[in-house]
Amino acid sequence: MRCYRLKFFRDNLGMIDMVGSYIFGIYPRSEKLIEITRKRTYAPPDFEEESRVLFDSQREAELTYIQDPLLSWDDMFRPITVNSNGIKPDGINRFFETNTFYRVPLLEDDIDAKEGVSARSLHLGLYKPEDKRMASLPDPLTFAILSKDEHYGDVSLVIAAMGELLSKQARGLNRAGFETLVLKCPAYGFIDLKKHFDRVAEAISSIKRAFIKKVILHIYFKPVKDVELLNELPVDGLGFDMINGSQPLRRMDNKELALGLVNGYSTVLEENIPERVKAILGSINPPRAYVTNNVDLEYIPYKFAIKKLDLLRKAMRRINND
Template sequence: MTEVIATTPGLFPLPDWAKDELSDLKGHQKDDLIAGDESGEIAAAYGRARTEVVDRQLEAGLDRVVEGQLRWDDMLAHPLSVHDSVETRGIVRYYDNNNFYREPVVTGELDFDGDVAAELDASADVNQAVLPGPYSLSELATDEHYEDDAAFLDAVGEFLAGEAEAFPEVETLFLLEPSLVTEAPDDGEDERASRAIDAVADAVDCEVVVHTYWGAIPEKPYAHLMDADVDAIGFDFVSDHEENLYNVQEYGTKDSVALGVVDGQNTLVETPEEINERIDWVQDNVPAQDFDTVYATANTELFYLPVNKAEAKLDALADAAATEVPQ
């Protein structure tokens, strides 16, 4: 029987009160923030917002609860942006949309930092961690230290593995890898990306989901991703359901799967019935694959949405998983 688990890729929108309060606090402490130091007031504001976001997921009834990644102003680039060996420079477009992040330029050795682990340690009731995948993080960054693409990707994988190893106990780790779709790796690089993902997965004792979105992975990188020792691959069935279905039908997938069946960038809220129809459509079209677990999730991060719409989508995901009939 297939278990349906309601979850998200994290990176939630900040509550409105927190946006106002943090904007004011950061405006008064700009020099400290450039140096990477957050005052007690800023940390406390983030802490209250984190508690609010976690409580809202529990209220919705999600099976996997994330910390929310509210401090991730640079989105998936965040774990590098706060590192001592990284300089943040100019403003760069975040993939192909109207969001921007500070370019992280790696100027020294990527040793252990512990920033994401500290966020998780401060978060009661969280049972799912979120990290950028090593390939996407390396593509979002600029390297001025390793000076070799292969060495840099390996270093980013080792860095993320060290960060993940310090995590408190969780049930699931979502590795977000949109760059596998938007900037698909070339021959040779696709195999290295799979090895880097392996390094992160091997560092944790929990289920690991590599979630991809904004389209479908090309066939060869997908085949190499299938070689990675992870528990599930995530597919964006909002942006491109046909090509993602083709990959699963042609090459198979892991025993479990993550299905992006809720639009993380559209304010239209899906009903639980619509979500279950999308899950059933995938399962009906791959009858040879009997999934152990289906992670029902948004296709992308949720920070694009207004808070009320993001929360409504949490409710819909949880309600869908609670009513889905196991296959």
């Protein structure tokens, strides 16, 4: 097993003095947007107006990084699957253990995409100069495992192909001024990571080289068994779902840590985020930490997503002022 430790540039970091915050992934659509999309399947609506509201909501919540809310993304693999060669969205399948379904990416030929497919799907014009831009993409392993392969015949080859596909997207995001990329890894708790580790590490290394700036892996839905393996991956930070299951964490001297403490799968409003953050950081000691959602907020209705953003703002004030 090769070691993929990166050289870290710790300017501006040092010991934790402030904890940051962000919300990654797909946001829920408002009731208004739901009505529009329900009735206009073949004439997609303009998502810009609704996206603008959620850009502003993130700023009001004083988040460290601002992410496009991905309102036009029908699942975590689109628009990539509809704008790339050799791959297309196929039948629906249950998304892990949720009551939400995704269209299975069907691999029919060598997959390839132009560089800016993902970046073009974002509302770049809604960013302000002072915003720190963040983007989310699926990680290559999750993308590979949830695809239906009728071309490559070997999951290792699919992971490698996904690595190349996503690297192009990462390069496009870098050129569009993004400084943080979250790779969403829901599959990691459901599979034997060791079995695929070398190929996954190569694919993620390729994405990191293309993006250059900060890359954070976020694992969710289930704890990952071989958590120590994650430290070997060539990324800048690791994020965990701190709600579902009990994710054991190790001391992290060289990776930033994102704590998924805002529950995107429950309408219950969390009251103890500051206490949990302090308890966790007391033993882990990462170079920098963030409080984030555990899973995409799209699993709760829009108005609860807004409430959670406000809740996060208040929690962060308590964490950083205490």
